[in-house]
Amino acid sequence: MSAMTLMGGLIALLLAVWSVRRCAAIEGPRWAGPLTAGLFGAWVLFFWQAGVTVFEVPRVLLPAPWAIVQSMADNLATLGRDFVQTVLKAVVVGWILGSALGFAVGVAIDRAPFLQRGLLPVASLTSTIPLVAVAPIMVMWFGFEWPSKAAVVVLMTFFPMLVATLAGLQAAGKLERELMHSYAASYWRTLLDVRLPCAVPFIVSALKVNATLALIGAIVAEFFGSPTVGLGFRISTEAARMNMSLVWGAIVVAAVTGSVAYALLVLLERRWAFWHPSVRSS
């Protein structure tokens, strides 16, 4: 490496530090925060690309960002099929089924405090258990195709939604409930008009948690065995073949999916729970 590249690198580094610091110092406008983060991300990409090129880092270790983009463009059809297999089939089906089931059970046992007190601690404890490890069993039961991954996702998303629904149904204030009581409102009327709307913020945040869990569940479940398509399959096999730029490509697809799902759920939250203090303050 010549002295010139070293100098160039140093100057770029100083420029990067200066520009990010300068940007972070901007007070006031709302775009300043995202701008700083974006600038920082861009500089990281720049040094990643430059570093890999200058130091001739082997592709097996760390492919340059541009190589990842190229490999994604070359394998667009493959990644598209993986996306359909993992996200549109396993994740979406499992996420909807698991969340709906958790919600339904939560509402169903609302009138049975005995069951609630028994089920809530058990459901809370499942968050400490590596549930994704049931993947090999689900593969045995449902085969290699996507239903086995969806089953893992159902199991992983069920409990957070159950816990959130139970907590959300308790969230309505005493005053509101007593008001409904004084109106001689029936159980169902109170549930539909007061208690379920009060539970919405809890339910939406469980949907958010579940979206990430569902992606992790489906991808990791594919590590245990899958047909020759799917993001998890792509990641594990291409990693074994040392084709790292495609592995990174599959991860980019997963990461973008996770972020987009989260953003959509935040929009949903603004529509459904616009009245809640946590939404109004943000």
Added chain:
Amino acid sequence: MTSLQRKSSVAFLPVAFVLLCIGLLWYAGAVGMNAQGVIERVLADQPGWTTQDLVSATLNMERPVLPAPHQVVMDLYSSLVDWPLDSPRNLLFHAAVTAQSTLVGFVLGTLLGVLLAAAIVHSRTLDRALLPWIVASQTVPVLAIAPIVLVILGSLGLSGVAPKAAIAMYLCFFPVTVAMVQGLRSPQRIETELMHTYAASRWQAFWMLRMPAALPYLLPSLRVAIAAGLVGAMVAELPTGAQAGLGARLLTGSYYGNTVGIWSALVLSALLGLLLTGAVALAEKLLLKKRHAP
């Protein structure tokens, strides 16, 4: 939520009832799911079998679709008792391997997360440039880059505990950092101004005000972190053809169709998760109790 949890912590009877229901459902499921295989394989050569034969056969199958709970318990028990602790046939050996990399990763990840959070609250640049990325990473399946970490560390000549601990570490790191930044920022203005009137240095304000204020935020995040770290350590044991660890046990079990083996590894990993989180929760209780009763 908290009041619900407090009430349920004393509700021994409802929990026992729910667990009993799960056990009964499990037995019923074992009978139902294994019935077809039993009829085809075991009872085919003895015509005139009764329902009782069927039930007892489904609960004691060699390779059941769903093993009955007692089969799993027996398998666990025999693996724990019949083999010495350092034998790869003893499941406790595998649990220890996984627990070791989880704990190493957890300690390193927590340290790193706390240090970075301290840097973020003291530097506006880091706060604006780095924190949004760390928060955003919570929505991304970061576990998916585990195979990449394994390949990179593997080609650097690192194997054994190091790559597994590295994966557990970065999974622990994110929740700890986010919670710690929140916690270090939690002191109110009046409190920071009081420190200012005492002419406390930044260092003193950090240790006497911010750090104690951050503990109630840090400790719950540690429970999340260690559970994530355990999943990370187990996933890290999958692709390398690892010989030891609960994750490797799961994979070999599914290769050889050893259902009872998979289930015992699964039960043991659930117990390990409960144990690790329980230990963190206990530490949390002790630490916070000391603070509330000065």
